[in-house]
Amino acid sequence: MSxxxxxxxxxxxxxxxxxxxxxxAREGVQVLLVERGTFPGSKNVFGGRIYSYALKKLLGDSWxxxxxxxxxxxxxxxxxxxxxxxxxxxxxxxAEGSFTAKRAKFDxxxxxxxEKAGASLITESRVDDLIMDGSRVRGIVAGQDKIPTDVVIAxxxxxxxxxxxAGLASMLEPSQISMGVKDVIExxxxxxxxxxxLEPGQGAAHVFIGACSGGLRGGGFLYTNQDSLALGMVVGGxxxxxxxxxxxxxxxxxxxxxxxxxxxxxxxxxEYDAHMIPEAGPKMLSRPYTDGMVVAGDAAGHLLNNxxxxxxxxxxxxxxxxxxxxxxxxRKKKDYSANSLKVFERKLHEDPALKDMYTFxxxxxxxxxxxxxxxxxxxxxxxxxxxxxxxxxxxxxxxxEVRLQAKGRVSIFTLIRxxxxxxxxx
Amino acid sequence: MPTEESLTLDKRxxxxxxxxxxxxxxxxxxxxxxxxxxxxCLYICPAxxxxxxxxxxxxxxxxxxxxxxxxxxxxIGAGAISWKYPSGGKGVxxxxx
Numbered sequence: 001m002s003x004x005x006x007x008x009x010x011x012x013x014x015x016x017x018x019x020x021x022x023x024x025a026r027e028g029v030q031v032l033l034v035e036r037g038t039f040p041g042s043k044n045v046f047g048g049r050i051y052s053y054a055l056k057k058l059l060g061d062s063w064x065x066x067x068x069x070x071x072x073x074x075x076x077x078x079x080x081x082x083x084x085x086x087x088x089x090x091x092x093x094x095a096e097g098s099f100t101a102k103r104a105k106f107d108x109x110x111x112x113x114x115e116k117a118g119a120s121l122i123t124e125s126r127v128d129d130l131i132m133d134g135s136r137v138r139g140i141v142a143g144q145d146k147i148p149t150d151v152v153i154a155x156x157x158x159x160x161x162x163x164x165x166a167g168l169a170s171m172l173e174p175s176q177i178s179m180g181v182k183d184v185i186e187x188x189x190x191x192x193x194x195x196x197x198l199e200p201g202q203g204a205a206h207v208f209i210g211a212c213s214g215g216l217r218g219g220g221f222l223y224t225n226q227d228s229l230a231l232g233m234v235v236g237g238x239x240x241x242x243x244x245x246x247x248x249x250x251x252x253x254x255x256x257x258x259x260x261x262x263x264x265x266x267x268x269x270x271e272y273d274a275h276m277i278p279e280a281g282p283k284m285l286s287r288p289y290t291d292g293m294v295v296a297g298d299a300a301g302h303l304l305n306n307x308x309x310x311x312x313x314x315x316x317x318x319x320x321x322x323x324x325x326x327x328x329x330x331r332k333k334k335d336y337s338a339n340s341l342k343v344f345e346r347k348l349h350e351d352p353a354l355k356d357m358y359t360f361x362x363x364x365x366x367x368x369x370x371x372x373x374x375x376x377x378x379x380x381x382x383x384x385x386x387x388x389x390x391x392x393x394x395x396x397x398x399x400x401e402v403r404l405q406a407k408g409r410v411s412i413f414t415l416i417r418x419x420x421x422x423x424x425x426x
Numbered sequence: 427m428p429t430e431e432s433l434t435l436d437k438r439x440x441x442x443x444x445x446x447x448x449x450x451x452x453x454x455x456x457x458x459x460x461x462x463x464x465x466x467c468l469y470i471c472p473a474x475x476x477x478x479x480x481x482x483x484x485x486x487x488x489x490x491x492x493x494x495x496x497x498x499x500x501x502i503g504a505g506a507i508s509w510k511y512p513s514g515g516k517g518v519x520x521x522x523x
Contacts, residue, residue: 038445038515043491045523103523124515143514159493159511174466174498181472183438184522185430228522241466241498248435248472255432267430271522272438274472276492 006032006120008327009140009149011127011162013040015313016297017155018110019058019320020327025118027328032149033111033119034142036126041107043157045182045275047310048223048230049205050106051098054317054353059113067105069225070203072098074196077308078259080210084381085259100203100223100230106313127156130165130293136337137166137292151336152293153323155316158276160284160299168285168295174238175368176280178218179247182232183255184225185267192224195263207308210377212254216243217368220254221310222263229264231255234277236368248274279305279364281357282348289326289341296323302348306360306426307367318354322347366425371418375410435474439488446487447516452495455506456482462504467495482506490518 008024010017013035021033037043049072055063073095078087115121131139131146139148154162158177163169189200196204208220217236222229233250240247254260278284284301288294296302302319303312326344330336348354383405387398396404406415452475459465459482467476473488476495491511499507511517 036511036514038519041523042519042521043517045520102521104521126511126514128510159496161510171500172497174470174501177494177497179470179472179492179494182523183433225522230522237470237494237498238502240469241464241502244469246469246474248438248474251438252432264430269430269433269438269441271441271520273442273520273523274490274492275523276494276497 003032003145003147006030006147007150007331008032008153009034009147010153010155011140012155012157012297012299013111013114013121014044014107014155014157014297014316015110016302016316016320016323017153018107018114019317020153020155020296020324021114021119022058022117023321023324024327025114028118029328029331031119032147033114033121034125034127034140035111035121035123038124039104039108040111040121040123041104044103044107045180045273046103046312047180047182047221047232048100048225049098049310050101051311051314052096054314058317058321062113065109066099067101067109069100069102070201071096072100072205073202074198074204076204076206078206078208079377079380080208080212080257080259081378081381082211083258084385085257086380086384087259100225102225127162130162135167135291137290150292151327151330153327154293154295154299155297155320156299158278158298160295162293163285163295163299166290166293168287168290172278172280172284174241175236176278176284177237178234178277178279179237179240180232180234180275180277181248181251182230182273183251183269184271184273185229185231185264186227186270187229187264187267189227191266192227192229196224198224208254208257208260209373210381212257213250213373214245214253215370215374216240216245217370217373218250219373220260222260228270229267231260231264277305278303281361281364287342287345288348289338289344291338292336294323294326294341294344296320302354302357304357304360305367306356306363315354315357318351319348322351322354360426362425366421369418371410371414379405379409439473442490443519443521444487445516445519447512449513450486451510451512451517452484452486452489453508454482454484458504458506462506464502466498466502467507470494470498
């Protein structure tokens with residue numbers, strides 16, 4: 001393939017990159033989509049779920065061709081001590097709101113949609129550098145190839161190498177990253193449905209908070225694929241480093257819990273995955289654009305963990321589309337200066353889905369409160385234990401029991417302050 | 427159904443496909459590590475690329491390319507790690523990520 005004559009280079013064929021490429025190619029723009037893996041998705045890892053709306057908006061009816069594992073109908077959360085568990089569960093009537101997927105299939109499929117729209121995909125190509133002309137980006141350097149383009153869309157993921165090269169970011173702090181690890185555990189589909197209480201084909205998502213993270217910022221997750229469970233842990237980068245605990249060791253803590261054991265029993269682990277998650281939000285870049293370049297997806301912090309929903313792929317798609325629309329407008333004006341591309345930031349703020357990132361901007365700070373992973377899960381479990389226990393020694397009213405259980409663990413003042421802050425944050 | 431015995435990291439890494447890159451994509455100035463008190467790379471890495479045996483040893487073959495070692499090394503540790511992704515098509519390949 002000749003690497004000349006492309007107007008736009010999109011770096012990274014993940015959801016942001018492919019969504020940008022689709023949007024541009026449909027308008028007849030000559031787009032080169034560059035992927036370092038042997039195929040799109042081969043380098044990518046996530047928890048397990050994609051919210052459908054972004055895909056529906058991008059592809060219309062053809063979103064139905066997406067390689068869905070299961071549509072998520074059950075949301076669960078468990079607060080755990082090492083041997084107790086307090087869970088609740090929500091059953092959604094929304095049949096297609098979100099689904100579980102495997103990135104090696106999903107990202108590959110979305111990149112194929114970009115190719116169908118007219119984008120050119122090259123794989124096994126690592127972008128090492130930008131062609132710079134002063135502070136103006138004029139293309140990409142991939143191995144021996146210098147590829148000049150009018151504009152670059154950097155969707156190169158968490159390590160955000162191109163944004164750093166262009167001076168838009170400094171290195172993230174350990175407190176601004178998390179490490180995610182996951183086991184994919186094969187289990188017959190009937191077992192999955194039986195254990196999680198699902199109808200055939202339906203899926204579940206579950207979050208675990210408490211003992212599994214050993215008191216560190218973090219938690220566990222479980223998503224149901226068709227014939228496997230994606231079971232993982234996410235732990236704070238600063239906590240892991242300062243507590244001198246190996247990031248992967250939390251997987252065993254999670255797996256050993258009786259509640260989790262019942263889900264995975266008899267299963268066979270078939271893959272181990274890991275991924276770094278940026279937790280700083282869009283402020284991880286000074287701005288997501290510069291002369292000749294825009295940045296979208298994980299590379300620009302376009303993702304959201306608000307403590308109870310974990311969103312990456314939908315946000316990446318929305319941001320990729322917004323980046324492409326920015327480029328389309330700049331193309332009309334034949335002006336790819338930073339001044340022309342700065343409309344990207346406004347689009348991000350105005351996008352009904354992406355603006356959630358700004359609404360929940362206080363969440364990362366709130367989630368650094370260690371009591372959320374130690375005191376409160378213990379409190380919930382021990383209060384439940386006391387509330388449900390009938391042993392003939394006499395019962396207290398629930399409010400009195402909770403106050404009693406809190407004693408020595410957390411002051412009522414601190415508890416109320418955390419609750420109020422929580423209410424303001426979420 | 428029998429319960430799967432606990433998985434060691436070695437067993438986990440044996441489940442992941444890697445294509446070896448002849449070019450060294452991680453280079454560590456290990457002399458600096460001798461003065462590093464916190465050694466955060468030993469803990470953040472999900473694949474134990476880094477190990478301490480009187481000095482820092484590293485083996486990039488099991489690298490899962492998260493890039494987290496670079497951050498903790500430069501922000502908490504000795505600033506000894508140079509890191510980039512492996513060459514195109516090389517390194518880890520996830521099938522079920």
